Amino acid sequence: MRYLILSVITFCYVFEWCKASVCFWNSGCPYNYFATATPYNVVRGDIRDSRIKIKSCEAVSIWGLFRNGKSYPDFEKVKNMKKVTAIRNYLEASYKHGNCSLCAQDVENLRYWSIEDTFFNKSNGLTNEGYQEMLGIGKRLKQAYPKLLENPKDAQYVINVFDGDGALTEDSAKGFVEGIKSGIQYNNSANSFLNIRLCNKKGDSNEVIESLKYHSSSDYLILKDRMQRRTGISYDLTDEDILSLYNLCRYSSSGVDKKLSPWCALFTTKDLQVLEYIEDLYNYYKDSYGTPTNEILGRIPLADLFGNFERAKMGKGKELVAYFTQSSALSMAYTALGLFKDKEHLTGAHNNPERQWRSSKISAFSANLFAVLNRCIIDGEEDHNIVFYINEEPLRSICADGICSWQEFEDKMKSFSNTSTYCNNFKV
Template sequence: MNYLKLLLVIYVCIEDASSKDCYWNSNCKYTWFSSKTPYENVRGDIRDSVVKTTNCEAISIWSYLRHGKRNPGGRFAKQMKAVLEFKQYILNNYETGNHTMCAQDIENLRKWQPSKSVMNEPNELNDEGYLEMVGIASRLRETFPDLLSDLHEGEYLFHPAFGNRMLDSAKAFIEGLQYRGLTIEKVINGYDDMAPHATCGVYQRDVRLNPNVFDEVTKYEKTSDYLDTKYNIESKLGDRTTNDDIVALYDLCRYLWDGINKIASPWCALFTTKDLEVLEYTGDLMHYYRNGYGTKYSKAFGEIILADMLRNFESTKRHKGKKIISYFAHATSIDTILVALNLFKDANHLTGAYRNSDRKWRTTKLSTFGANLIAVLNKCKVTNDVQDYHVAFYLNEEPLLELCNQGVCSWQEFEYKFEPFLNTTSDFCEFRTQPN
């Protein structure tokens, strides 16, 4: 969503605001949940935003996608189950008149029943995530019918990183292309150059498994901004909460929000818009220092991935490339790709001291479920005897305006930006670990 659209949405929300601050009938529900945002809440539509130029044809697509919406991990699912006891507290408070929530919000919460699959199948791609992947591929096929209407062996590569949710995302993507029987390249022994962070020993030791990485989050949780949110939630629950409780309640809101069918989770009624903005920022801080500009390894990981794009497009120019290459991996990899491209970089590091509402690093828009970077190589006729090439970039199906000329790089610009990545290695990893 561009900023003009955002301003329009804000204006409409102000105009339609109800005098009673109820969640169920709000025309302006806050739908940005950091990296756990359903893809449908933020995506563009490549059918509408595709670059249209004369005398050009798309000859190759390179895409890198985060897996679709998944269930929470085991530890988080356990915490979500633990805070379900708050449901009865909320209902009891309502019955005794000690409440601040609206009657319909209470009724919606009373009727709600936990999903067995969400709570008991950790990390698995869920039905919504599957449909997210089907939708992306379907829109790609409709946008580039001449390129994608007839794929044969050797003309494509579908490569999921290690893990069921990546493999299932690849299967859903192929279904969206309306093909059967296409081969999926599987990772052997877990190690994968296209998800370099997953087995990089030094990164896993120094960052992924280092609790100090989240020091800025801890700092933020002591600010008045965060403590006001905590107090607001406790006033609705009628009980004290820990920070883990708040994360679990937030997860009941965002994991259970159905983006495709536009159905809100009743648990979201516990939060004001400002509360959700605060919790979104904690997610941004986590990603920033684990995968983004706050860690020194991100740039190299992203460059290793992006070098593959250049190699394929160079091969395509020599008539040896593939029509489509699609990788399916993690939010971590999407973050590192953006760092390698030096995109969405704030002038100053994000900090736990205060929340910058105008920050560029916003995981809701960058690395949500189903997030994707799509690059399209176009061959253009300059004269009858001269051909040229350009590369169009899309982030979550909208033109990546921050790159080159409104998202379109000439071949010379493309080479200049990407050739240095060919020399990047993961030798600094020192040792390998098994992917999670």
């Protein structure tokens, strides 16, 4: 009998502890992978620590693609997000009537949630956090390569408006340039691969088709049911409501302050993984392996990389070439390089949690892909090698130990130099 009482007490203690542990406000490690709206601090490394140092070698040129920093939601998202904020009143009433399974503190945090006016008024503009992300990248790069970037008189900054608002990428570039503190003006002129944003990619409908398929899957239907029961509100949540609540969660969270939005309390980790996969599906077909043209488009910036390093190898190149763009250009470059490629296509029929294509990790805000050309003097002979980095971490899958000899680099990149920048010349 004594053993039974002790067991019941232990069970009650564990039950109460578990109940408290599912409260969002005091959860130790909440899920913070939000597809392309993932904060950079969640996925980044630090080039000052991760830089591969090679004996008898020094960096002579850096080339990179940089996605825009964290942005405000666009007009369409803002319109729907404003509308759905009214759910707070229903949640409070639902909680008082015992129909809501959210924790008291989470409901209270939502009740008193507020945000700066610019969040809803500065559609698709760069946030202060986004500016700080880009400024930080510039600072760390300069600290990692002080000799190269201390006074790069020939450095070239190119604003490449790939597909969207030019002010967003331009302001991102300004943050980066301030971090470098070189005193050089960036170049906002047209460049060799501006035309790729104008291409009409065949097969784009798949980006919607596969996403819609997944909306009919058991994963998504369970998410809807779980949210309905979790909130306990009297009306049915629509797909648009769920997406807007998700956007409130991810856009009003802060990676710099390491503080997630109280709106994230509405979702379980499994819910967030389902919503992450929906966006992965969309981007996979829009910008990556799901549509063959993307691989061809991705060759265009890589041809620019090869050309710049070929000139730098001959002593005629630039110390720094930086292109500021949106996530599409990065995704296409990954595709052309054969990176993050799954054995089977992503589809709406099945969510593979072990998939390599994860937009949260490779296309987050301020995501970047850059390469460093090193000149080496070994036994009196000059040689060159190249190291690739993604989000300030070495990209080891391209060459052994992450270091490509010049021959390996040339074998991989030279064929890209023949890629046309005009869409009507593409053959898929």
